[in-house]
Amino acid sequence: xxxxxxxxxxxxxxxxxxxxxxxxxxxxxxxxxxxxxxxxxxxxxxxxxxxxxxxxxxxxxxxxxxxxxxxxxxxxxxxxxxxxxxxxxxxxxxxxxxxxxxxxxxxxxxxxxxxxxxxxxxxxxxxxxxxxxxxxxxxxxxxxxxxxxxxxxxxxxxxxxxxxxxxxxxxxxxxxxxxxxxxxxxxxxxxxxxxxxxxxxxxxxxxxxxxxxxxxxxxxxxxxxxxxxxxxxxxxxxxxxxxxxxxxxxxxxxxxxxxxxxxxxxxxxxxxxxxxxxxxxxxxxxxxxxxxxxxxxxxxxxxxxxxxxxxxxxxxxxxxxxxxxxxxxxxxxxxxxxxxxxxxxxxxxxxxxxxxxxxxxxxxxxxxxxxxxxxxxxxxxxxxxxxxxxxxxxxxxxxxxxxxx
Amino acid sequence: xxxxxxxxxxxxxxxxxxxxxxxxxxxxxxxxxxxxxxxxxxxxxxxxxxxxxxxxxxxxxxxxxxxxxxxxxxxxxxxxxxxxxxxxxxxxxxxxxxxxxxxxxxxxxxxxxxxxxxxxxxxxxxxxxxxxxxxxxxxxxxxxxxxxxxxxxxxxxxxxxxxxx
Numbered sequence: 048x049x050x051x052x053x054x055x056x057x058x059x060x061x062x063x064x065x066x067x068x069x070x071x072x073x074x075x076x077x078x079x080x081x082x083x084x085x086x087x088x089x090x091x092x093x094x095x096x097x098x099x100x101x102x103x104x105x106x107x108x109x110x111x112x113x114x115x116x117x118x119x120x121x122x123x124x125x126x127x128x129x130x131x132x133x134x135x136x137x138x139x140x141x142x143x144x145x146x147x148x149x150x151x152x153x154x155x156x157x158x159x160x161x162x163x164x165x166x167x168x169x170x171x172x173x174x175x176x177x178x179x180x181x182x183x184x185x186x187x188x189x190x191x192x193x194x195x196x197x198x199x200x201x202x203x204x205x206x207x208x209x210x211x212x213x214x215x216x217x218x219x220x221x222x223x224x225x226x227x228x229x230x231x232x233x234x235x236x237x238x239x240x241x242x243x244x245x246x247x248x249x250x251x252x253x254x255x256x257x258x259x260x261x262x263x264x265x266x267x268x269x270x271x272x273x274x275x276x277x278x279x280x281x282x283x284x285x286x287x288x289x290x291x292x293x294x295x296x297x298x299x300x301x302x303x304x305x306x307x308x309x310x311x312x313x314x315x316x317x318x319x320x321x322x323x324x325x326x327x328x329x330x331x332x333x334x335x336x337x338x339x340x341x342x343x344x345x346x347x348x349x350x351x352x353x354x355x356x357x358x359x360x361x362x363x364x365x366x367x368x369x370x371x372x373x374x375x376x377x378x379x380x381x382x383x384x385x386x387x388x389x390x391x392x393x394x395x396x397x398x399x400x401x402x403x404x405x406x407x408x409x410x411x412x413x414x415x416x417x418x419x420x421x422x423x424x425x426x427x428x429x430x431x432x433x434x435x436x437x438x439x440x441x442x443x444x445x446x447x448x449x450x451x452x
Numbered sequence: 453x454x455x456x457x458x459x460x461x462x463x464x465x466x467x468x469x470x471x472x473x474x475x476x477x478x479x480x481x482x483x484x485x486x487x488x489x490x491x492x493x494x495x496x497x498x499x500x501x502x503x504x505x506x507x508x509x510x511x512x513x514x515x516x517x518x519x520x521x522x523x524x525x526x527x528x529x530x531x532x533x534x535x536x537x538x539x540x541x542x543x544x545x546x547x548x549x550x551x552x553x554x555x556x557x558x559x560x561x562x563x564x565x566x567x568x569x570x571x572x573x574x575x576x577x578x579x580x581x582x583x584x585x586x587x588x589x590x591x592x593x594x595x596x597x598x599x600x601x602x603x604x605x606x607x608x609x610x611x612x613x614x615x616x617x
Contacts, residue, residue: 384478
């Protein structure tokens with residue numbers, strides 16, 4: 048912490064009190080990335096918070112205007128790097144709506160499995176990181192152990208641990224490899240038991256409860272006004288989940304509960320995510336039960352790469368399509384679309400305007416973390432001390448790469 | 453997408469002051485001039501049949517070299533009724549639009565971002581300053597006439613030359 052400046056000195060009855068400006072970050076372990084907060088402090092009490100963002104701004108939207116639709120997928124990976132399949136899916140759905148194509152059923156199931164695995168991956172991180180911010184190091188080590196299993200699964204299925212770019216326009220890049228379904232089932236068996244462990248570690252821990260219960264309360268009205276979404280909104284008691292209310296892919300065929308809590312404090316936002324992971328496990332298990340055989344991408348050689356790579360050597364037509372797709376991309380009809388999906392952090396929206404060429408005219412990302420982080424400036428009750436602010440920041444679960452785009 | 457019933461309600465109340473942008477792939481469009489944006493937003497939020505209480509997104513678009521050049525797009529959602537609506541507000545150059553932070557406080561950062569990237573000034577915004585770029589930055593990077601690599605300076609040797617240098 049640097050840059051402490053005396054703002055004003057005021058004499059009170061029993062001594063001198065000073066209000067100071069305090070720079071928290073940009074390089075500080077509890078800021079979850081390069082986030083800088085300028086705090087107006089009166090002793091331990093936070094009078095005003097102003098977040099400064101943009102340290103990680105890469106100009107994703109500007110780059111996207113100069114990339115073909117296929118090239119944009121690696122850019123979306125790098126938004127919320129904790130759970131890339133969700134980001135891929137949002138963009139893929141947007142482009143598919145513009146193209147007016149229906150993705151094969153098997154691909155939709157694979158997508159949902161991957162997205163729910165990503166949700167678990169994202170939630171595992173925050174479920175461990177919030178207690179760590181508050182001084183309980185142990186939980187993070189355990190959640191990372193489970194997350195490592197997920198990373199291995201991602202590597203097995205997609206070939207990459209972090210930036211998967213697995214979900215593409217028209218389906219997914221490759222089918223599940225042999226043994227993947229069994230490995231996912233194994234993970235689904237293990238995780239619920241481990242979730243109980245986390246709860247036993249911290250959910251009944253006096254220190255953790257003192258630091259989070261009743262701290263940083265957001266009322267439902269304020270939450271909606273501030274544009275919160277995802278677990279942050281549901282922890283305040285607003286029963287809204289895009290997966291259930293405006294289902295995309297095959298979410299209307301699986302049975303799951305939308306987790307809501309009432310208090311809207313840091314503890315509820317934390318426990319909401321633990322419970323959501325249980326529901327994700329349920330969704331994955333149902334998907335694996337229902338998943339049909341069939342194609343994993345659309346049979347459109349102008350949009351999707353050939354499944355049978357040997358065709359490239361013997362079919363001239365396949366060869367031409369492959370070359371054109373790689374060199375120029377595919378054209379998307381003129382139009383505009385806004386799609387919203389339920390990413391782990393909340394409503395992830397892509398607004399894509401196409402002018403009929405191979406590159407989008409405009410791509411806007413409605414990043415949930417960006418909006419959620421704004422709540423720090425908003426109306427939060429019972430967030431008095433600097434220590435409460437750290438709990439609040441952790442429970443909002445911002446990923447700075449997504450905030451800064 | 454079928455035309456939702458609430459469109460007639462808006463048309464009835466505002467008459468010629470708003471334009472029906474037609475049905476999109478995903479939601480209905482309404483076109484509105486900057487002078488009527490705030491009134492329309494309050495109407496959309498406060499009318500019980502509409503109750504657009506959630507501002508999903510607010511962003512700018514640059515239609516260079518068309519005229520009028522800029523557009524602000526609002527994506528609205530109603531948690532009670534589960535319906536969406538897109539508002540479009542076309543702006544000339546230099547672009548000025550009224551702020552909607554009074555209607556939805558979440559518009560605050562969205563408008564700052566739009567100002568930062570497109571130079572669209574939101575009149576009445578409580579804290580309109582750059583959000584991603586640093587304060588000394590010149591130009592608006594998302595505009596179509598801003599080069600992708602930026603302009604050449606001491607820290608950006610690969611940027612393009614500025615005109616007249």
